Amino acid sequence: MKLLTSLLLIASAAFAQDLVARGADVYVKSCATGYCHGLKGSGGGAPRLASRGFDEAFITRTVRSGITGTAMPAFGTTLARLDLAAVIAYVGSLNGIAPNPALAAMLRGPPARTLPPEAARGRALFYEASRGFARCATCHLVDGMGIAVTDAITKVPANAAELRGVSATHVATATAGGEAFPALVLSKGVTQVKVYDLTIAPPVLRVFPAASVTIQEGSAWKHASATQSYTDAELDAIVAFLKAVVQ
């Protein structure tokens, strides 16, 4: 609702001014350091932005998508939409252009996803950096983040107990150099065998000459060992998150 009101207001001169002011704020936080574009677009490690004769389409494209092969990030995915429009308006103002009502069009995209509170809490837990390698994201890529050690999660367990007890049918036992270890086999070629060594998190992708390793089905590895850092309540929240994002 609030966003909609903003969109309607964007055409008004007062709002244009507000937008540029907001953009100046976003700019200082995200673009102005000495490593990057400098205060008021004066230039630094990255090019000057003031009085360059840029047009709004160019600014919009560059700010949203970044420039591949350079330090210029794509802000389209990291800035809130209003902030994005604001910083575009601000850089426009450094080039003598007033915000165009068409900026509003850019702001209309699919609405930002909002997760229900429990799922949002689960999301934070899934990736929680303070757990080090004892977090789900060490082995699972979900919702665009995390390491894809396993195939994409397709079946979401019903609750914490089921999550701890996820069967590890694909985990085999590899023996190499006289040592046996739990392994997720990636490929078994004539010359090479590639496995994820699950002995300790993070899993290690190891490549063996085929002759030097044997693979046996089944292992003593338990998914419960990978979920230990979480309480049941935390795992329930994670289940809510997975339900919200896994198709």
Added chain:
Amino acid sequence: MAAMKFTVLGLLFAAALTAQPTATTADWPSYGGTHAAWRYSALDQINASNVAKLAPVWAFQTGDYENGLQSTPIVVDGVLYLVSARSQVFALDAASGRRIWEYHYALPRTPGTNTQNRGLAVGAGKVFLGTYDDYMIALDAKTGAEVWKVAVDDQRQCGCAITGAPLFVKDKVVVGSTGGDGAFRGYLTAFNAETGRLAWRFYTVAGPGEKGHETWKGDSWKYGGGATWMTGSFDPALNLIYWGTGNAASDLYSGDRYASDALNGVKPGGVNLYTASVIALDADSGKLRWHYQEIPKDVWDFDAAYECVLVDRMVDGKMRKLLVHVNKSGYTFVLDRVTGEYIGAFPIVENHNWTSGVTKDGKFLDIVEPVEDKPTLICPGPAGGKSWNQMAFSPRTGFIYAPVLEQCAQLQARRQEPSEGRVYLGGTWAETSPPGGVVHSHLDAYDPVTGKRAWTYPYKYVLFASLLATAGDLVFTGDPEGFFFALDARSGKKLWSFQTGAGHRGSSVTYSVNGRQYIATPTGWGSIAGRALLNTWPEAEAFRSGSTLMVFALPEAK
């Protein structure tokens, strides 16, 4: 008696095994030359008397031209290993430049990645590569084939990247990462060299239950910075790994992270542990043995992430095991590397106004901090009184050689909400010239204990390449204009110079194959910091990028 003799012999043998190699000889086995990080070679075929005849013998173009070439080549048994900015690895015949193998890492091409790679580690028959997207990879040194690969972190989440060279220590490989100017909690991670399995991880920001955690306000430790973005050193006799840690985050604004002295009984000298510190870790367990915080509360992005140079020198009539360490503040610190005891600090920059000086026990006086309501001129600025390019130490002259940068910045603090993995500077700055002058560099020779400057080589622009010292009493480095040159290690007089066709931002090394000494230097400008500082000069636009290794030797006798 026999048993006694055996023990003595055994001890001697053990001592020989753990004696610290300091100078390099035929090989250039690790990032800093040896684990003492001297960047000094005992080779003296090329020396002050004949360096004028030095000529190029081969060149290797990596083909990876986007971001220059910042790396340190590694040379083992006549094979030179080189990594380019986008994590492509090359094994070359060190005498001829012939390509033996190459490994192309498929680095994701995403906008906003200023990819760099400053070097490899080689050991246990493997080449260790840290990638910009946070993988550690071991390659077979003979074939370049992947042996193992492990995700250290997820760049999409942490905003961090591995750009520094890993350190191979005994049976492990240790690696740090960038990320400390974002909302990120720094760490060092060690992997088993054979299997890639995790050996240990040390967080540079003390977490709940850890000593030092009380120096963080609230939850600020979660995004406290302390990135380990350069490469450490190792003392085998003490079994200690030394590493410098980066600034606390948010960089310029400390209001949300500084647990006041009164609240927690924190002694000055211990704020936001263990950021902006030198840490000494047990090489086997990764446990902290000692730390010395150089910049308590760091609100200037001064970091303390640079090289730890391990030297033994006389201090007040006693031989001491020392660690010499410079950070961006422009001060060089001298510590006892057994205990971490502070021995002294001296400025190497001429322009320093953030403190009026340092006391006998290492406290900085009259500190100037950035404030929220207006910009404050602070020298040096966040680009640092020295950048990451490494210094060198020569035992023959007893000098450390340091590339120094004279620059300042207008700093302004600004409270900021952290968002994981995103920029978290807590303010902003604009690079400026020092009062009454322009940004410039000098390369100096110092006595590392007294801080007395023996000579200085002034330079108009910025010196952003590492230094190499040799027993031929030469100091080599390159400049952004493309000149690679040699100075007399005793006087600083320029003895030789060669136009390589591209600016210098990497680290040169020396080695020998079949009795012939070679000097190799990466060329290829391409540097954000360099660009920011060179805004003063329109002609700097002409400094060439590229990515070529140039190798020099004396002409062979006919």
